Amino acid sequence: MKYFEIRSDLPDDEKLYGVVIYNEKRDEYLVELPEDLEYKDAPILLDKAIIDGTYTLGPRVSHLWIEQRVVPIDRQNIGSILNAAKLDEYNEFELLKHADGRCAQDDFYLKPIPAKAMPIDICSRLAxxxxxxxxxxxxxxxxxxxxxxxxxxxxxxxxxxxxxxxxxxxxxxxxxxxxxxxxxxxxxxxxxxxxxxxxxxxxxxxQDITYDMFKTFIYQRTISTTGVCDALDCSRQNVNDLMKRDKLHSVKDLDNTKMFLKSEIDERMG
Structure with missing residues (x-):
């Protein structure tokens, strides 16, 4: 996971306008807005979330905002731009980093931060x-x-x-x-x-969990070793190695397979 603050180039502007979270494995973006950000100050396209009373932008809107800040692949001089960025092929995220997320339509840019530097109000949402x-x-x-x-x-x-x-x-x-x-x-x-x-x-x-809910959970949210291999595109040997290294945990061992929680597999996939 990569984290970036949305900041402004305007003089003496120390306001935080949001945090961009990038999942490299899924090539997916999310934007979190600080709770004290007013609608009039929010970046265009992200401001609608404040009207809706939510401060988490989904992958679609977040990516639309990111797209506006990256040179499009059909730009006439894209070859020169890729050379300047030292890229052999078009890569949206690398181009975003290369330009610090700046674009001609506003004064915002992206500043890389470690996960531990996330603002307190945004961290509270993590729970x-x-x-x-x-x-x-x-x-x-x-x-x-x-x-x-x-x-x-x-x-x-x-x-x-x-x-x-x-x-x-x-x-x-x-x-x-x-x-x-x-x-x-x-x-x-x-x-x-x-x-x-x-x-x-x-x-x-x-909600207290009923027996029927529990059965539904088992049906929907557990996965066999074969399913894990398919999801992670790996062999059974790799799965066993992950378990030995305490990176993966089975919830039940059967004669010919093991059962895992899908949520743990999802976490490994990003």
Whole structure:
């Protein structure tokens, strides 16, 4: 993971305008805005989140903002630009770093920071990141948060905000294609359909796990050794080596396979 502060080149401007989080494995961006940032000061395109009452921007909007700050691949002099950046081929993230995320439309730039330098208000959101989940068939989802809480989240409560929620269950395969976004910052069905961990936490109610919910969790969120090999594109020998090095942990050992939590595999994938 790479972290960048959004700063301004304007004289005497020490304000923090956000943090860009880049997941190298997934080639995915997220933007976190500080809670004291006002709508009038926020970078264009990112300001809508403040109106919506959320400070976590999903992968789609975050990437749209990043795209505006990178030389497009069809630029007439792209060869010279790549040479100047010492790149053999077009690489969006490397070009973003090379130009410090600057663009002609505003005064913002990106400043690399270590993870431990994340602002306190943004760090507090990290406790509300998603550790795992169980998707139920009626637009409800059990969410296990990293602060130890388990909440039942009714997605119907977000229908006024996200019209597409009404259509999620039309296609069962699509409905259950839900996945965790970078490091548990939210859930998504595709790049346009994203719900942040912050939003899920706010609509969720504390939930005790029933037996049926537990069975659903086992069915949805565990994976065999073969599935791990496919997900990580590695051999069984590699899986065993990860276990020996305490990098991977099985939850049950069977005669011909082992069972793992999908959330741990997702974490390794980024």
């Amino acid at each position: 509300k990141r998603i550790k795992d989940y169980v998707l139920l068939p009626d637009l409800k989802i059990i969410v296990f948060f990293r602060n130890g809480e388990t909440r039942l989240c009714d997605l119907n409560k977000l229908q006024d905000k996200y019209f597409w929620i009404n259509y999620l269950t039309i296609n069962e395969n699509f409905y259950y294609s839900l996945h965790l976004v970078t490091s548990g910052y939210g859930i998504a069905w595709d790049e346009k359909r994203f719900i942040s961990c912050e939003e899920l936490y706010s609509i969720g109610k504390q």
